[in-house]
Amino acid sequence: MTQPVRHDAMRARNLELVLGEISRGGPVTRAALAERTGLTKSTVSTLVGALLEAGFLAEQAAVRAGERGRPGVEVSLSGARLASLGLEINVDYLAACVLDLTSTVRRAVRLERDNRREPASEVLRAVAELAASTLAEARELGLTVAGAVLAVSGPVRDGVVLSAPNLGWQNVPVVLDLPLPVSVDNEANLGALGELWFGAGSADFLYVSGEIGIGAGLVVGSRLFRGTGGLAGELGHVLVSPAGPACRCGAVGCLETYAGQEAMLAAAGVGTVDEFAAALAGEDAAALSAAAAAGEALGLALASAVNLMDVDRVVLGGVFGRLFRWLAPAAEAVLTARLGSLRGSVPVLSPSALGDSAATLGAAGRTVHRVLADPAPFLS
Incomplete structure (x- = not known):
């Protein structure tokens, strides 16, 4: 037996429809909203009124769509409330x-x-x-x-x-x-x-966060992939070398022990990321060697991830984004060596524009x- 549609459920759906159209398309008149959504003008007017009263929307200047009729008033998202x-x-x-x-x-x-x-x-x-x-x-x-x-x-x-x-x-x-x-x-x-909505905007990419720890988030079809239990993305604990140093996770040879922030600073002989960046800019030999080793380890971990997930874009964020110009060459060289003949191309590496935000x-x-x-x- 078909259940009737409740009025409040229909209203909620129509509110979503109207607000979604405005958020995606920018300022629009009520008449244009009715045309785009297929709702009646009176329904749109009522819904827009509720959204205006709640502070979701604000009215803009009147616009004239043609020579006849009075101008329509555009509405847009409001950040005031x-x-x-x-x-x-x-x-x-x-x-x-x-x-x-x-x-x-x-x-x-x-x-x-x-x-x-x-x-x-x-x-x-x-x-x-x-x-x-x-x-x-x-x-x-x-x-x-x-x-x-x-x-x-x-x-x-x-x-x-x-x-x-x-x-x-x-x-x-x-x-x-x-x-x-x-x-x-x-x-x-x-x-x-954050990268999907405010940064790269690509529909498919692997985001790698480089801090003291290293994590990753996979976006597929503009949606975050979480895995069966929501635990996907622990790139920092991908094995780089079975004979590598002990990691805080209890294993050995994890990516973090080579490319984590503290590992890079220790290898470069500096105390802060600012000092590391300054040493790299000054072409300090120890700093350049540390960056190359970290980039190589990152490339190895990314090669495994790319083989498994078939991504064609990798965005490096956090400290990796800031140090991108020194880390990327070694990482790209490893990716080319390990993936080039199999795939014919390697994923594009790019720095996040969002920094640590x-x-x-x-x-x-x-x-x-x-x-x-x-x-x-x-x-x-």
């Missing part, structure tokens, strides 16, 4: 980002902090404090934050960080004392989404996309 919060816990920093409905960054902050020196509970308390202060700043801007997503450098399932060796975390439930819903996801996955942008962007995909629950 609704926003989202992206948070990140990485090994050596905390970060927060407020993104409004137009995907404009309204507030961004990063706190340098060694998160290995304290238990997980203290780190979570610190990120909750950062979130609370950022929410207060958002309120001062007149923004209502619809939700928050936290990026953590380790595999996550059902709100639990299963293992983050570089943080020293094992099976840590993420609970933040905040007055809004908070979800948690892997940093590299959210970095890949990819994960927080992806985290904040996830709530924005959720709101745009289903605005009805947020209208009040």
Whole structure:
């Protein structure tokens, strides 16, 4: 027996249809919206009115489509009222980002902090404090934050960080004392989404996040691939050499032990990424050797990933993006040597344009996309 369509379900679907058309196509009149969506003009007018009242939309200048009739008033997405919060816990920093409905960054902050020196509970308390202060700043801007997503450098399932060796975390439930819903996801996955929405924009690519740890996020058909259990992307623990050094994960010879941030700095004999970049720019022999060795190890790991997943584009983010010009030649040489005859071509390597903001942008962007995909629950 066919069930009748409930009015509230139909209204929610129509709100999604109208808001989606505006978010994808830019400013548009009500008449044009009715034509594009197939809804009646009166229905569109009612829906647009609700979205205007809720602050999702703003009216623009009147435009005239032809010589006859009165001008129509265009409506567009508004960033004046609704926003989202992206948070990140990485090994050596905390970060927060407020993104409004137009995907404009309204507030961004990063706190340098060694998160290995304290238990997980203290780190979570610190990120909750950062979130609370950022929410207060958002309120001062007149923004209502619809939700928050936290990026953590380790595999996550059902709100639990299963293992983050570089943080020293094992099976840590993420609970933040905040007055809004908070979800948690892997940093590299959210970095890949940040790159998809605000960076490369390609429909298919492998995003590699290079920090103290190394993670990866695979985007296929403009969608994040998570794997069966949501744990895909642990590129940092791909084997590079079975006789290699011990890794914090308990194995040996992992990519992180060759191309992780601390491994590169130690090989170059410097203490910070800034010093490493300066030494590379000055053509310091030890720094150049360290970058070449890291790039070679990265190329080996990427060759395995490309053979397995058949990607034709790799975006290097985090520290890898900043050091791209020194890491890429060695990585590309390995990819050419290992893949050229089999595939006929090697994937294009490119640096992320988002720097170290990819994960927080992806985290904040996830709530924005959720709101745009289903605005009805947020209208009040």
